[in-house]
Amino acid sequence: MEAEAEVRLLLQEARECIEAARSYRRELEQRLRGLHQARKQIRESATLTRDVLEQHFNDLKGTLKKLLDERLMSLLQEVDAIEQESIKPLDECQKLIEHGVSTADDLLREGESAVHGDVGQQNEKLCSFTKKALHIQLDSLPEVPSLVDVPCLSAQLDDCLLTILKNQIFRHGTVASRPPVQLEEFVEKPGGILVRWCKVDDDFIPQDYRLQYRKGTANQFEDAYVGSETEFIVLHIDPNVDYQFRVCARGDGRQEWSPWSVPQIGCTTLVPHEWTAGLEGYSLSSRRNIALRNDSQSCGVLYSKAPTYFCGQTLTFRIETVGQPDRRDSLGVCVEQQNGYDSLQRDKAVCISTNGAVFVNGKEMTNQLPAVTSGSTVTFDMEVVQLGPSGTEGGNVKLRVTISSNNREVVFDWVLDQCCGSLYFGCSFSYPGWKVLVF
Secondary structure (H helix, E strand, O other), X not given: OHHHHHHHHHHHHHHHHHHHXXXXXXXXXHHXXXXXXXXXXXXXXXXXHHHHHHHHHHHHHHHHHHHHHHHHHHHHHHHHHHHHHHHHHHHHHHHHHHHXXXXXXXXXXXXXXXXXXXXXXXXXXXXXXXXXXXXXXXXXXXXXXXXXXXXXXOOOOOOHHHXXXXXXXXXXXXXXXXXXXXXXXXXXXXOEEEEEEEEOOOOOOEEEEEEEEEEXXXXXXXXXXXXXXXXXXXXXXXXXXXXXXXXXXXXXXXXXXXXXXXXXXXXXXXXXXXXXXXXXXXXXXXXXXXXEEOOOOOOOOEEEOXXXXXXXOEEEEEEEEOOOOOOOOEEEEEOOOOOOOXXXXXXXXXXXXXXXXXXXXXXXEEEEOOOOOOOOEEEEEEEEEEXXXXXXXXXXXXXXXXXXXXXXXXXXXXXXXXXXXXXXXXEEOOOOOOEEEEO
């Protein structure tokens, strides 16, 4: 018996060792996959970076050659203009001189003919020649400019341009081994994803961030957010569909954006919040997450299409536009839809009025929040505190409720006489013009 027990013990220890070895092998294989992904990322990013650098510097060379050619052409045209303008008066002077030379030649021939001609006609020829010579004014000569008075073209080329270009070129461009910001966390929201990111380079001083995303099947990223915050809720996300996100930053005083972070996949399993369609007093957006109080005289509570709010989540109302406020206006959460009421200021509901008053089961609390305005965000957060043995059906359930608005909040306990797995949300406005987005 002792031998059998010892064998069983050894078998048990052997099985445990085998399972530990299997687990160890799985961990090693997982780490090998991680190494493969890391090596792939390094090589792919290095290849992409080489392509970007080569393309950029080829573009620079082409642009620089074009600029230099344009400047050379401009200077050559300037040389041509100065040359033509300076040569023109010299050409005119040359014509005068050549004409004078021709006239002098004719006069010389006539004078020699008069001197050496027949004696009978000599007096007449000499007299004619003398008059002609006096008329020509042989002592009048055109003025020829000296060399110091005419242009002598030269090119003034500052060698410091090469030094400046060299210094700028050697400082142009950097290669970053890691982006200065990385995605940090994805939080599921109904019909959306809360994306958080953080700075990972201590020496980098960010001025703005830029968040982009794309659906799993899309080719191009699109901007979701540009600003100074380090988190953003991306809405209009289809449930159970992978989306790829990336973020970059712009340094303080800089114009260019940093390299993109490593892309990461995020998704939500929570269906988007929707208002109920068909209520006469409200017009809805195509996605039914925005409700506008229209001009209809009909007045009542607009409820959610389904009880899609669960404790532990944050329900957010954002006021897009405002109308005339009324003390019966309400934004809030309720156990069930109850028609015939014009406000959520009733039993089995908690809400806030547009004037900031908070109501629990129809009773106004002493604490009050600021009045809601255009752009205001009102959030509801709830957590369960069970009363009784186990909070089963029929037992009281206490919910810890936090309502926040305009950087202030109220916290209170809401006791229900039944357990509710999920809750409806709703709104009511007496006057038109109010538009509210829920997410």
